[in-house]
Amino acid sequence: MSSDLQKIAYALWCATNNEPEVSQIAIAWALRNKSRVLYGINCQPKLSLCHETLCDELDAPKPCQKQLSAPQIWCVLANLCRVWAGQIEDPTEGAIAFHLHNVTPSWAVGLQPVALIGRRFFYNSPTLNA
Numbered sequence: 001m002s003s004d005l006q007k008i009a010y011a012l013w014c015a016t017n018n019e020p021e022v023s024q025i026a027i028a029w030a031l032r033n034k035s036r037v038l039y040g041i042n043c044q045p046k047l048s049l050c051h052e053t054l055c056d057e058l059d060a061p062k063p064c065q066k067q068l069s070a071p072q073i074w075c076v077l078a079n080l081c082r083v084w085a086g087q088i089e090d091p092t093e094g095a096i097a098f099h100l101h102n103v104t105p106s107w108a109v110g111l112q113p114v115a116l117i118g119r120r121f122f123y124n125s126p127t128l129n130a
Contacts, residue, residue, distance in 0.1 A: 009076040016118070023118030024076060026092050028083040030122060034096040091115065095122035 008031075016024045082088045092098075093114040099105050101119050113121035 005077065005080070006073070009073060009080050012080060013072060013076045019118045021075075021079065022091060023120070024079050025083060025088055026095075026115070026117040026120070026122060027098065028080050029088075029090045029092045030095045030098050032084055033090070033092070033094055033124070037096055091117055092122040092124070094124040097123045097125075 012024055012027060016027060079088070095114055097107070098120045099108055101116060101121055108121070108123065111123050111125050114124050115122040
């Protein structure tokens, strides 16, 4: 198993701990969508983009200090792989950015979210592609 994939899964788990699985799937989709915009349709998960996005946009600990059991990491990895393979429908409607619902970052002012999933708003505005 790729070390980068493990690290992405760990960051995803840290960001969505104690949230429904759909939150994990939605964030994984937003990361996939953003990666495709930046790096092309056949890109692989990029640790730098995913970890930076998860830490910055979700205010996750840097580094995450939470303990992760073997069953938990396998479930997160399975979701991440199923999303990247396109085997799970995208609940974010193509979102490439997201933030916690109780904060409004400057980039989101005036934008209409396409979805509220778990504790996050998701956006797919063309102005975010720059």
